[in-house]
Structure formats: structure tokens, C-alpha cells
Amino acid sequence: MDFRPISNRPGYKFLILSLVSSSLRPIGARAALRITQLCLITAALPACSNLAPPANESSIWTQQSQQLAKLTNWQLRGRVNVRYDNESQTPRIQWQHKNRAYQVRLWGTFNAGNTLIRGEPGSVTLDQGNEHLTASSPEELVLQQLGYNLPISFLEFWIKGLPAPDSQAKLVFNDLNQLTEFKQAGWVVVLSDLRDYDGLALPRRVDVRRSEDETRLRFFGLSWTLQEDRERPFD
Template identity: 35%
Template sequence: MNFFFPRLLLTAACALALGACTSIQLEPLPEGLTDQPPADWSERSERLKNLQSWELSGKLAVKQPSDSGTAIINHWIQERDAYDLELSSSFLGMGRTSLQGVPGFISLTLPDGETYRSGDPEALIAAATGWQLPLNSLVWWIRGLPGPDGDFRLLFNDENQLAMIRQEGWEIRYDRWQPFIAGYPALPARITAVKEDKRVRVVVVQWNETTDPAR
């Protein structure tokens, strides 16, 4: 399955996303989008922030100038700040690769059992796989929320759904939403994050809330 938009659509998405930057004001806004949040946005975003313990599965696709590839997300288990992410891919011989960590620290275990640890999670992943993944922000973006650090701008569509976040030089486009978990607003089922010539797409197949051990 091809998880990448054709170049024409990517170009259009990048042009559309320029309206999502806090430091760049484009008027008029792209057709069908607004920077005015819906009336329930504050309540909805607070509810999503409260979803801090979950397990999801799906697919990951990365495209960048040096290489591209896809991986199965066997599981992404999140317990507040701690994550346990297991990927399977034949890309670069990754096989079944496991990542455990918290903000500012990661442990990466390769298929042969060799384990690497680092205080710079994104640098370690890039060194081990060649992929540049914004891990610290993905935990927020995957829920349809801007990260807590740095400026951002939100754009909403005519269905009052979040359509795009622009933050940290990334343009995060929300392609599909789905009511995965009872009692919570719809969650992203497919997101595409673009930064310069890098693109990351996550497709969520299943998403469940788990018991928070801190409660």
C-alpha cells in the first residue's frame, strides 16, 4: 500500500499549510479553513490531554531524500511520559525494533538484541535507522494537539475538525478522524507531517485506552 501523496498533492498541502504558522499571517485563509477554533475546542482539547495512557497499532511511513520506508507499528504503549514503541520493517534491515523512553532519554533495541541508549532520542533513531522522527512532539500530534513547547497555529475545516497544526517547522495535516475510544472525542486515524523535504505519515488501525498505573 502506498502511503505517500503524489508530488502535486504534497505541493498543495505545503502551500495550504503556510497559513498555519504563528509568525506568518496569510490572508485570505485557504478556502474552507479557518484559524478560529470551534466553540467546543477548549473542552475537546482538554479531554484529549487527559488521554495519557493508551495502546495503538498501525503503520508508519517515512520519506526523505536519503531513503524512504514503511513499518508496522506493532504497538505504541504510552503511560503518561513513558512510551514503548515496537516497529517491524524490512527497511534497512530493521526487523523488529523496540524503543522505550521518556522525554530526554531513549533505549533502542535492534533485532539482534543489541541495545543503544541516548539522551537525544531523535539523534539515536536517525543514527540507527536513518529516519528523522519528531518523537517528543508526536505524542501530542498523534492525539490532535499541539506540543506544549514552541509557537504553533491551528487551522480548522468547515466540519469544525482540526485540519492542520504548524509547529517546530513541521506541518501536521489531519487527513482522517475516527471515534476510536468511547467517552473521548474522535482521534486522528491518519496524519501526515511534513518538514522541508521530509515526510512522516502515521495510520492508526486500532487505539485503546489503558489503565494508568499512577491512578
């Protein structure tokens, strides 16, 4: 049995840093960190190549991807399981994203490992217990905490079911012309249980795994709230 505090375990630390880096850089670039917060980015996807696309994928997926790219004000709640360095953690997550700013809360049973991550372009902070960390960028914070960079800059968009715009992706669609899987930057993203939210198909489960090892993030039981496109304080 592992008696270390949940916040000191490698898997939980990886999750936190991954999320830190995923939402903090301006559209068009982002980088990587601590495996429970990992990769993503938005935009139109002219560079993506498709695996066996449906005949009418062009119009349907183009419209869907454009709508997802415009979705910058949202909130999700659910659970996230991270497997990293032979460890597994499953905290709860609340993620709010408003334009270029975001706030992520992670907590375990009885509020263990309660973590708050806040960021906007040029600034990121991480609060966990008595620990308060700041940096000018997610990359800097990850480098400080882990000593290396991870390609985790795409998670903000992957969580919505959107490949990153600055990197080629191989897309897989189902019979309903919905994107259900894509491969990008050495990672495989699988989208499951798609639900309609105001005309947008958003996943209730997202599996992200790296092809070369057993690193995996699984977001599940996701409940989405779409918010108006206007400045509001975080809840």
C-alpha cells in the first residue's frame, strides 16, 4: 500500500502539470507537462488527413470542427484517471475555460490532493495545500517541477474532440459521420458517448494514450455546460 499523500505521487503530479500546460498558451501554440494535464490546441483543420472518411465528411466535419474551434467558453465536470510511471490516480475534475483564461480544480476522496490551477496568457499559478507555484508559462512551470518538457499542449482541444491545428492528424469517423478517434503527435485520442449540447456533439468520455508506453489519461462521466461568449468571473 502506498502511504504517500496523493499529491506527492508521480501520477497525480503528472496529471496536474498536464492540465496546467494544456490551456494556457495563445491559440496556435501550446506545450506540455505533468501527465494528468496533457495536450491540445484549436483552429480550422486544413492540415488533417483522414482515415477512411465518410463520403460527406467534408461538409459535416468542416462545420463541426469550426463550431468546436469557436467554443471558448465552457465548463466540464467529471473524473479523470491517469496511468503514469506504474501508478494510477482518479481524482474528480472541474474545468472552466473562458476565452483565453481557465481554472481547473482537482480533488480526491475527502478532498485529498485538492489542487487549483489558474492561468491566462503570460501567467499560470498552481495552489495545492501550502504549496503556491507561479510561472510565466506552462512550459516554465513544467520544467521547474519535472525537469523536462512533455508534448502536452493539445489537451484543451482534444477534450472537446478537436485535433490540434498546428499538427497533422489521422481521423477516424463512425457511420454517423462523427469523429470518434484520431492520432496526433504520437498520441491516440478516442472519443466515446457523444452527446448533443446545443447542437454540438461533445464527448462524455475521452481516452488519451501515448503509443510508445503505458501513459494514459481517461476523462469520463463528463458533464458539459456551454456558456455565453462574454467576460464573467470564474465560479
